Amino acid sequence: MIQSLLIANRGEIACRIIRTARAMGIRTVAVYSDADAKALHVRQADEAVHIGASPARESYLVGEKIIAAAKATGAAAIHPGYGFLSENAEFAKAVIDAGIVWVGPKPDSIRAMGLKDAAKARMIAAGVPVTPGYLGEDQAPERLAAEAAAIGYPVLVKAVAGGGGKGMRRVDDPADFADALASCQREAASSFGNTDVLIEKYILSPRHIEVQVFGDTHGNVVHLFERDCSLQRRHQKVIEEAPAPGMDPDTREAICAAAVRAARAVDYVGAGTIEFIADASDGLRADRIWFMEMNTRLQVEHPVTEEITGVDLVEWQLRVASGEALPKRQDELSINGWAMEARLYAEDPASGFLPSIGVLQHFSLRTMRVETGVGAGDEISPFYDPMIAKLVVHAPCRGDAISDLQGACSTADVWPVKTNAGFLARLLDRVEFRDGMIDTGFIAAHQEALIEKPMLSAEAADAAYNILVGPQRDCMPLFRSGFRLNAASQTEVILAVDGAPRRFDVSEPFSPLADYGARAFQGRDSLVKFDSGYAYRVELYHPRGTATGTAADGxxxxxxxxxxxxxxxxxxxxxxxxxxxxxxxxxxxxxxxxxxxxxxxxxxxxxxxxxxxxxxxxxxxxxxx
The missing domain is CATH 2.40.50.100 (RNA polymerase II/Efflux pump adaptor protein, barrel-sandwich hybrid domain)
Incomplete structure (x- = not known):
């Protein structure tokens, strides 16, 4: 068994790997950039090495620095996590050539699946169904436009070296193709250093179904069933669940068997994911599911698979990298209950999902499993992905899992960094989602109703006012409302909520509730009240204005x-x-x-x-x- 492990990553996945390694008695080494000098993964590891400036291209993407750190600390193995260098075949080979154990697939397997066009050609040869499209080497814009027209709109333009929703554009009209292609290639060049693209037919009622596979060095390959990752925004997964709703046993057997064939076709070792696109216009059917790509690494959404199978996939990775056989055979794996995961992003849905940065003055998450790389007092920097946590639940059935996850999102209290917690809670409450009527266009179709920040509820305003005024409320200037016989005494007050004045009826006399302080953050002259996943800045209103007033000045x-x-x-x-x-x-x-x-x-x-x-x-x- 590996005795020491360097994690070539940061954030929540680094913390996740450290947790399992520690439980296995493995010494851990973290690496960090300038921006991450005080990060949680650095604090949790047994040892940490500085590898460069804040931009990833000067630190986490510099393989030579990471290998040097492993040698300097005596680390026997390197785990790449996901993102950064996790699917870089040259880095994997350099690690192996340096005499260090690579916790991942063989470099040749990464190469075989790393470019989407070559991977599809290999899958066709292996008898795995693939989505219709253009995989050619001719990358002239005129040729690509002609191929898109031949396939028939809508089409999907995808960077061949892409991932994580980057370098991907849907195009519905030939007039928009040139701009979409240019934008896709810019993003691909920035993220992957490769501008080549492929063109796929865009499925109009698509479901994103993926299968977790695992191979060892003894010739064993198993699947750990499917996940549904259809809830996406700009091709970035938002909520994932396992198993997939509406998946019947015959279709599950067909798609999982195809995933195992795909893994065997590239002599796969370690954890990997085979991603499929399903035409769900007539439900999930085996003859309407096609291979899209393979991710030759651990996935962000791996916790939902762990929850339904009882397997620690990171432990499996470390055991397989140490030369052990897979801990379980296929017939020993089964599905237990339902699991869901929501990705909590540092972003503002009301402002076009622009990322939000800053210090987490208040950071409180409540659910059965939280995967995060930050804590209260840590800083969200502009240098890395805006995902700050994953909220994970497991329940006996899908309905219970949805309710549990909605509760977790509704009580995710973060300030002053903005998050998508309220957006997630409202998304989970949609009756269409609860009924399993989903596809990858679900969020876009309902986005307008989901992004608008609701008004602060009267109950939350009452709680906020009591906290702000406290026992001194009798000394405060009040606006009395009309009185009613046999009714609780009420007082009308004006509060500034996010800078705008609003009138509320609040209860009197002062009678603080037990949860008043639990879902609020007290500032010097204002209060942040958390309600249903949203944060509201509340102040006592003064007619001359408040410190937070704003003007739309253009x-x-x-x-x-x-x-x-x-x-x-x-x-x-x-x-x-x-x-x-x-x-x-x-x-x-x-x-x-x-x-x-x-x-x-x-x-x-x-x-x-x-x-x-x-x-x-x-x-x-x-x-x-």
């Missing part, structure tokens, strides 16, 4: 540090509400900043390629009034 600010990659307007242009003005690249994604109202561009302070800091005015929009 200043388009940079929401975080980043690089300008597109400027779509010039001074004097007339624009309409929602029109794209500037595109910023930050946190490994492209973010479009749009016009908040109709008007005229008064000023542009952004240049393509320019680096900007948070809060800088990029564009100023004039209403012309």
């Amino acid at each position: 200043a388009i600010l940079s929401p975080m540090p980043g690089r300008i990659i597109a400027v779509d307007v010039a001074a004097g242009d007339t624009v309409t509400k929602g029109q794209k003005l500037v595109t910023l690249e930050a946190m490994k994604m492209e973010h479009s900043l749009t016009a908040p109202f109709d008007g005229t561009i008064a000023e542009v302070n952004a240049e393509i390629g320019g680096q900007v800091q948070e809060g800088v005015v990029l564009v100023r929009l004039d209403t012309g009034a």
Whole structure:
């Protein structure tokens, strides 16, 4: 068995690996960048090594530094986690050549599945059904456009070296193909260093079904059943569950058998995931499920598989890397209950899901299993993926799992960093989702109803007011409401909620409830009240205004540090509400900043390629009034 392990990653997956390694008696070594010097994974590891500056390309993506750290600390093995170098065949080979155990598949297997076009060709040869599309080497825009037309719109443009939803665009109209291709290639070049793409037929009622597979060095390959990852936004998974709703035994047997054939076709060792796309227009059927790609690593959503099978997949990885056979045979694996996982992102759904950064002054998560790489007082930086935690539940049935996960999202209290917790809670409450009527377009179809931040409830306002005023409430100026016979005494007050004045009826006399303090964060002169996954800044209203008042003055600010990659307007242009003005690249994604109202561009302070800091005015929009 491996005695010491270096984790070539950060955040929640590094902490996850450390937890299992410690339980197995394995010494752990963390690596960290400047931004992660005080990170949770650094604090949890037995030893930590600094490997460079904050940008990943200067630290976590520099294989030589990671191998040097392993040698310097005497680490016998390297676990890559997911992302970064986890699917880099050259890095895997360099680790092995350095005499260090690689906790992952063989470099040749990574190469075989690393490029989506080559992987599909191999699957066709192995008898695994694949989605119709273009896999050719000719990458001329004219050829790609012609192939898209021949396939028939809508199509999906995908970076051949892509993953995690990056370098992927759906195109519905031939007129939009050139722009979508250019955007896809820019993102692919930035994230993977490879601009090649493939074109696939876009399935109109798609379900994203994937199968967890595992192989060892003794010729054994098993599957650990399927996961449904259909709830996605911009091709980024948001909620995952296992098993897949509506999956009958015959279809499960067919898709899992295909996944095992795919793994055997590349002599696979370790944990991997075979991803399929299903046409769910007539339910899940074996003849309407096609291979999409293979992820030659541990997946973000692996906890739901662990919960339904009782298997620790990281432990399996370490045992297989040590030369042991798989701990269980196929007939010893079975499905127990239902598991779900929600990805908690540091982002603001109400502002187009722009990532949010800053120090976590308050960070409280309540569920049976939390996977995170941060704690209260830690900082969310602009350098890495905005996922800050995974909330995981396991229950006897799907309905109970949904209710449990909704409760976990509703009580995820984070401040001042914005999160998608409320968005997730509302998503889980949709009757269509509860009935299993889902596909990969579900979030987009319901997004408008999901992203709007609801008004602070009267009950939460009552609690917030009592905390703010406390026992001194009799000394406070109040606005009395009309009195009612045989009714509880009420007082009408005006509170500033997120900077806007609102009237509330609050109960009197003062009678604090047990949970008043549990779901609130007290600041110097204001209160943050948490309610249904949302955070509301509440202050006593003063007629002269509050410190948090805002005005829609047309200043388009940079929401975080980043690089300008597109400027779509010039001074004097007339624009309409929602029109794209500037595109910023930050946190490994492209973010479009749009016009908040109709008007005229008064000023542009952004240049393509320019680096900007948070809060800088990029564009100023004039209403012309």
